[in-house]
Amino acid sequence: MANFSELNLSEPVLKSLSSMGFESATDIQSQAIPVALSGQDVIGQAQTGTGKTVAFGIPIVETVAREDTNIQAVILTPTRELCIQVAEEISKVGGFKGIRTLAIYGGQDIGRQIRSLRNHPQVIVATPGRLMDHMNRRTVKLDHIRIAVLDEADEMLDMGFVEDIETILAACPSERQTMLFSATMKPGVKSLARKFMRDFVLVSVKATEVTVPTIEQDYYEVPEPQKLDVLTRLLDIQNPELAIVFGRTKRRVDELSNALQTRGYMADGLHGDLSQKQRDTVMGKFREGGLEVLVATDVAARGLDVSGVTHVYNFDIPQDIDSYVHRIGRTGRAGKSGIASTFVTPREIDHLHQIERMTKHKINRRPLPTFTEAKVSKQRIAMEQLLDACEDENLSGFKSLAEEVLEGHDSLTVVSAAIKLLTKGTNEVPIKLTAEQPIRIRSPKNRERGGYRGDRHREGYRHPRGGHVRGRSRHQG
Structure with a gap:
């Protein structure tokens, strides 16, 4: 890994990175930043948790002009939560340079967003649908865009945003720089790259370099009725700073978060049936330390990026390999260590071994914690x-x-x-x-x-x- 001081960055950006506690660049950052700073288009293939937000955030902050009040960079994200997280990260990177960043997403009052746009942000982070609303209202104009970024491009395509993305990119100047970050290179992603990118450079970080070295993976064989006792004992023994517990269903999340609250833990749930205001409240408390345990479904946690998560608990074993990799990737972020524990009933042991074979990583069996x-x-x-x-x-x-x-x-x-x-x-x-x-x-x-x-x-x-x-x-x- 290279130090950020070796990447020819400006003093304000280095100062921002230092205040954020960053010293060494991750693999995706050390490879993608020099290419992006040269002005070339970039495709970054990397899983979540590798520091890719900073990988495209630094070139954006270094490129946009503070004195120019036009929108100069647009970042598209698949979910509201990721939109907010990316905007917060870009704001931190551009803090000492005075770059203004605004998050635009569905579920928030559009009138408030229109008022915020009057402050002339240079960077907007948006979900495709809400950005299209603003474009139709003519409250957002993209004719001064220097950099366009597609974050989690594969997820956006899976969610059916391809037409919106094409409309948005077509509205940007043709001489812009385009960056695309995706965990996978599906045919739809490749097609999008061929259509809207020029002479791009592919920067790839293998999944095995992402999930294995920094995350300690283990499992507990436990009968279903004993799961809650095992979870609370682990919480007491391991005393995590921040923990995410994954449940299989929305009802499971509600019941489990309620049970943890009743036992005295600062816990709350996150799933798709919550209103946007409820989701924002829960995530705000979790980021600020008002919660120690976030209980979530896979869908609700998609794109979730919170620094400081030390432990992930799979209360219910995930049904597919991608979900397992996504879940455990919520900890061990950007090179930091983390612990991922999975609860397995006796009849699920074969499924666990299948996950081991597919990820090519041994998941260690642990004895059940005692009272x-x-x-x-x-x-x-x-x-x-x-x-x-x-x-x-x-x-x-x-x-x-x-x-x-x-x-x-x-x-x-x-x-x-x-x-x-x-x-x-x-x-x-x-x-x-x-x-x-x-x-x-x-x-x-x-x-x-x-x-x-x-x-x-x-x-x-x-x-x-x-x-x-x-x-x-x-x-x-």
Whole structure:
């Protein structure tokens, strides 16, 4: 991997990359950026998670002129979520250069987008359908476009956007630079490239270089009724910073996210039946650390790109190889390490071995985590939190109470009681599911006396694992 300082980038861009925490370029970045900066058309073949947004974002920021108030670059994405993520990333890359970026996607009030366009963004990131709406309204003009990018081109074609894409590209100046990024080179992608690109350079990163080195893959053989217990024990033992749990159906996602909330985890679900406002709210909380666990279907998570996801859990084994690769690719992003765990029932073992053969990668079997291991891990986390609290300089108001407690009890007993309170557990009772076998959730003791669950969902309550919970979730009305 090359350092960004070796790629002949401007000081403002290098400053932006440094503030984003980037040092070395990924394979797709080190290969694609020099070609794109030369002005040539580029086809980048790479899976998600390889840093391709920065690969085309840097040439865009280096090419567009800050003093020119026209739209100079357009990036097409297949989904709203990816549209927002790409726009945020381009804004960061162009921050110190003063480049304005705007996301345009369906589901958001078009009037708000029209008002935002009056701020003269130089770069727009858009879903094809909404961009066509703006073109028909004449609120977006593409006659000053210098660079056009198709991100996840294969997915856009699979979703039926080919006519919109052709109309949009035809509206751009013929002398523009075109970049196309795709995980696969299907016939439709090749046809699009031949029609709208000139003397392009193909930059390819093999899938084996993407998924294998940075992601630890393992599986747990577990009967269906025990899956939730195994998941929560893993969450307690591994203590992920951010985790995504994949469920097979929308109903599964709702029931699982509800069960995790009831057990006290900061969790929420993401699937296609949610309104755009609900999806934006969930993703906003996840990106900002207001959630520790995102439960999602494959469709909802398509194009999802959130930095800092340390663990992926396949609560239900995916039905096809592509879905498996896509799911585990949500962690181990841009060269960072990650852990992907799959729950497999005994009758699904053969399917798991098929995934191993197709990906040419061994998925390691792990023993089921025990209740004792989870309990010890909780106690260790509680102890660390207690020690962190000891470093707080603002404890003077509590010392008189501490002295009063210590008059009747020794310090060892008091500290033990504090750790016990921080790791307070609850009983398990079954909840009936309609889609799959029962998931078991924990029901609090003494709920009417202000029990554990009520405290966790109280306004402004700080979860023991960090972050705040604001009000009640949509699952609880």
